[in-house]
Amino acid sequence: MKSRILLLFAFLVLISCKREQKISSSDWTLISNHLQYKEQNGTFQLKSGNFTYDFKTDQIPFKKIVLLNASMAGYISELGAENLIAGVSSPEYIYSDTIQNLLKQGKILNVGSEQKYEVEKIISLKPDAVFTNYIASFDNTYQLLKNNGIKVIFLDEYMEQKPLEKTAYIKLFGKLLGKDKEAEKKYDEVERNYNELKQLALQAQTKPIVLANIMYGDIWYLPGGKTSTAHYISDANAEYILKNNTEEKAVTMNFEEVYAKTGGVQYWVNAGNHVSKKEMLSMNSLYSKLDVFNKGKIYVITGREIQKANDFFESGVVRSDLILKDYIKIFHPELLPDYQLTYMKELR
Known part of the structure; x- marks a missing residue:
């Protein structure tokens, strides 16, 4: 009986070790339930919602991007990477002075709106990537861009409900735009401030x-x-x-x-x-x-x-x-x- 118990114990330990090894070897950076990424064997893999992307490490950082959602401009601005933006849609919804000035100078182009994107203009810009929220009615547009060698990356930051998880998307943009250190520093600053403020609020009577x-x-x-x-x-x-x-x-x-x-x-x-x-x-x-x-x-x-x-x-x-x-x-x-x-x- 004792030998059976020891055998069972050894088996459970072995299974536990195998599981632990499997988890630790994955090396995924988990941002939220909607977003995770990892770097392994010369590739950068991204899982965003229902979409998966694989990039060779020599394909990033991106040098030229297009934003089809104004909210994503916030991440780019915090990283000081506005010069990487080649085009935006619905610029009237963008608050950033820097981006608005670049639009006036013609260094960033207006590529349409969520009613209708100017696909030919986007293609002519030859961006490394287009960032957008997925909208099913634009499937044909997305496919046209992909057919022309443009990577279309769908992000669900608007679905994030935990404030710091939405903030953490800046880490992904840091990875993709060659601003890793800036992104980590900004996230750490915001996280620290947030947690200190949360503790301060508890002092209220x-x-x-x-x-x-x-x-x-x-x-x-x-x-x-x-x-x-x-x-x-x-x-x-x-x-x-x-x-x-x-x-x-x-x-x-x-x-x-x-x-x-x-x-x-x-x-x-x-x-x-x-x-x-x-x-x-x-x-x-x-x-x-x-x-x-x-x-x-x-x-x-x-x-x-x-x-x-x-x-x-x-x-x-x-x-x-x-x-x-x-x-x-x-x-x-x-x-x-x-x-x-x-x-x-x-x-x-």
């Missing part, structure tokens, strides 16, 4: 209740309890009205359903792009029934906005620490007495 987002028509699109907004509110030591919800997407409710949950709400954040409470009320008179509208504080994310361009969706994809800092300043102003809001502002 109060934990206010928070409402988020606005109505569109008859429907209120509330952030689910596992969305980035919910994470920020929680990390800022406040209580979101849907804190127990498990959705990573918007939760739809009518006004009466939301009204029933707003007792004691002191702050209303991400209240669209309204310019005043009066204008907000002109869009939907039901808001006047909410105590938070009449007695609380309302904040919008237009602190850094120029026409259609909003930096919350650009540099904010990297600077999750500054977004958290804004929320802490809103909910616990006594903790950051000298800080001025970056992306948000109070609606009056």
